[in-house]
Amino acid sequence: MYYLIKNIGLFKDNTPEELEAMIKKTAFSLINYEPGQTVILQGEKLNGLLILLSGEVKGEMNDENCNIIKVEDIKAPNLIAPAFIFGNGIMPVTVTTAVRSEIIFIKRDSFIKMIQENSTILTNYLDILCSKAQFLSGRMMFLRSTNIREKFIAYLNENKDSNNVIRIDKKLHELADLFAVTRPALSRVIGDLIADGIIEKLDRNIYRLR
Amino acid sequence: MYYLIKNIGLFKDNTPEELEAMIKKTAFSLINYEPGQTVILQGEKLNGLLILLSGEVKGEMNDENCNIIKVEDIKAPNLIAPAFIFGNGIMPVTVTTAVRSEIIFIKRDSFIKMIQENSTILTNYLDILCSKAQFLSGRMMFLRSTNIREKFIAYLNENKDSNNVIRIDKKLHELADLFAVTRPALSRVIGDLIADGIIEKLDRNIYRLR
DNA sequence: ATTTTTCGGTAATATATGTTACAAATAGTA
């Protein structure tokens, strides 16, 4: 178990032995979930740290019209909703297990004690929170400002290799979802970019910028 | 000064005396800025905590086409970019003073020591970071999913009083900016909502939902 | 090898929003 959680960013700088010592003096509960069970409901307050030790969970959101919006999948080992332990902390999504899973729950007070006593865990947690905020802030600027054409070119620039070649390792509909647009619209824009000579299609999902 | 910074969320639970004792044993620098001076440049790494003690700063962003996008104004007393102290920490905006200002800078290591030694400051900082991430995550869902009509109705629902009346205390162009749309488009949608009998206009910037 | 499913390209059409311009209403100021 300590070898498992060492793969989580929060604990990456601790040895399995340190983690064992630390967990041993921390109050926690280890819960086994069957596939499809609810871990935490949208609207509930998260009162501590959830560590997905094994298995896989998915987040889903219900909007006012009761449409279910799939938000993200988390595979073990990983933290679940680390940015919802503090602040108002009301979960915007319902988290359910996709497969049989083990989850560790550490109450907020115990978690605070843990990060106070261990400065690498503290800074790792701060890194996680800040990175999350920075990522979201960047992503928001990205979504707000640009059209599909610029989004796609920005994506290519971020992922190009030294030859300006990009292999897109996502389904097109996933990429479209990332850009918050529809797949045919993205597809058309890619076609336009090729027609305009801005990019070159080398193979299925492989392009070169020029 | 200690009375001033007590008004910052990070220090709200400490008495001025505690703050004085704490600051006295922390290495920091207090810098005076004239109006229009640069505090930190877009692309630079932030290496500690910036506390705006007096005055006012603004954040501006340059996109690839060198357009300047105004991001936000911060009035004293307040923290500047608290979510960029950790993580990758590269500033996405340039911060400059709008008026003569005083700014305290505490290096990252000193700040870590401060939050380790004072658990109310630690939890306040965690609250700030988590709230930021939660806010951004909510705002992103909002921007991604809905059209102007739904955004405006959501805004009305969040701000309505017991009689379903909303006084919009923003300029229309500010509201449009919040929604990441243009003012005429928002204006037209409001007109449509009135025409459809979904809302009623009581006065300039005052509406009733029905 | 054959069938079935998924994935990506494309087109017609509909819709939402942007752009630009101008006028009316309001607020601020001499």
Added chain:
DNA sequence: TACTATTTGTAACATATATTACCGAAAAAT
């Protein structure tokens, strides 16, 4: 009061994207 600047409403038109549908290619399953 009159003048000016700001804010808002509105319209014509342009554009980007969504929606829907269909086809062919690729991948997966049988």
